[in-house]
Amino acid sequence: MVKALIVGSSIPEIKESLGAVSQAGEKVILAYGNAAEDEQLQQLGFKVYRLKSSHPDHIVAAVEKVYDEFKPDIVIGWITKNNRAALSYFAGKRGLPMPTDVTSLEIKEDSIIYTRGFLSERAIAKEKVPLPAIVLINQKVFKPFEQAGQAEIVDLTPAGETVKLVEVKKKVLSGINLEEAEIIVGVGRGFKKKEDLELAFKLAELLGAQVGASRPIAADYKWLPEDAWIGISGKRVSPKLYIAIGISGAPQHMAGVMNSKIIVAVNKDKTAPIFKQADYGVVADLYQFLPVLIKKLEERRK
Numbered sequence: 001m002v003k004a005l006i007v008g009s010s011i012p013e014i015k016e017s018l019g020a021v022s023q024a025g026e027k028v029i030l031a032y033g034n035a036a037e038d039e040q041l042q043q044l045g046f047k048v049y050r051l052k053s054s055h056p057d058h059i060v061a062a063v064e065k066v067y068d069e070f071k072p073d074i075v076i077g078w079i080t081k082n083n084r085a086a087l088s089y090f091a092g093k094r095g096l097p098m099p100t101d102v103t104s105l106e107i108k109e110d111s112i113i114y115t116r117g118f119l120s121e122r123a124i125a126k127e128k129v130p131l132p133a134i135v136l137i138n139q140k141v142f143k144p145f146e147q148a149g150q151a152e153i154v155d156l157t158p159a160g161e162t163v164k165l166v167e168v169k170k171k172v173l174s175g176i177n178l179e180e181a182e183i184i185v186g187v188g189r190g191f192k193k194k195e196d197l198e199l200a201f202k203l204a205e206l207l208g209a210q211v212g213a214s215r216p217i218a219a220d221y222k223w224l225p226e227d228a229w230i231g232i233s234g235k236r237v238s239p240k241l242y243i244a245i246g247i248s249g250a251p252q253h254m255a256g257v258m259n260s261k262i263i264v265a266v267n268k269d270k271t272a273p274i275f276k277q278a279d280y281g282v283v284a285d286l287y288q289f290l291p292v293l294i295k296k297l298e299e300r301r302k
């Protein structure tokens, strides 16, 4: 019977990872960071190792301890910065295979068969690795596993620190949570100046949406904070509706929005690559189109 260790720093991460390995027999959880402080942890219904730290060194030490005790066949978690850092270090140390960006998973007795996107998600690879293995999954792909019941909590003491934290500098963040957004208005270089983004924010307000951006807007021009940056090197989002305005559709951007249910593109160039991937396309100058759309939505609101 295949045994699974689920590693995560939030309850949604843990529930989805449990869903990904629902075929596994015995399962235990290592909850760190925010998850360790979350009261919902008590109701997860499994044995839970709780680590009140998100220091990658502490996570590595905790994974090692639980791994040696429980001897899982699969260690699994979401692709997050801390999971990536800690689990890749652990995988290297123990010589374990570590597929990442996994979007489907089939567990056999001695191996797993999984799929993952590559070439900026333009192709899908189906691969097999022997167990034991470490697996990092794409978020919001697997069905969360819901099971109510008292968890058996085991507290772990943070240990194994090799890197000392000297200073913590807060990133300038907007506080938006694109990963949870149901509608996202994405803004790109089609906007000529920062003040013009007001059009996108107005549209977003009318739709109950969040505003995200292509890399140049967040990283180069710094018109929006980094947590608005969508794409292969930014956030991967999965809203019900993604409205890309003045975005050309570079693979590095589209990799971040592939899991959107519906993609609508507004672009004045009818040959823009985004139209090949959008469900609906509007060939228009955003400076003409958005004021009309905003007016229509405002009228409907009255």
Ligand code: FAD
Pocket: 187, 188, 189, 190, 191, 213, 214, 215, 216, 217, 229, 230, 231, 232, 233, 234, 235, 245, 246, 247, 248, 249, 250, 251, 252, 253, 256, 266, 267, 268, 269, 272, 284, 285, 286, 287
């Ligand atoms: P552009 O490509 O310049 O497109 C602007 C679009 O706006 C054009 O299609 C144009 O026709 C349209 N337009 C212009 N004026 C108007 C108007 N008035 N009305 C309507 N449409 C208009 N990019 C990301 O977004 N996220 C990433 O995570 C990311 N990671 C990267 C990683 C690497 C290693 C590399 C090399 C690149 C990465 N990029 C990323 C950059 C990516 O390749 C593109 O350069 C970027 O996505 C382009 O942004 P854009 O679509 O806003 O701008």
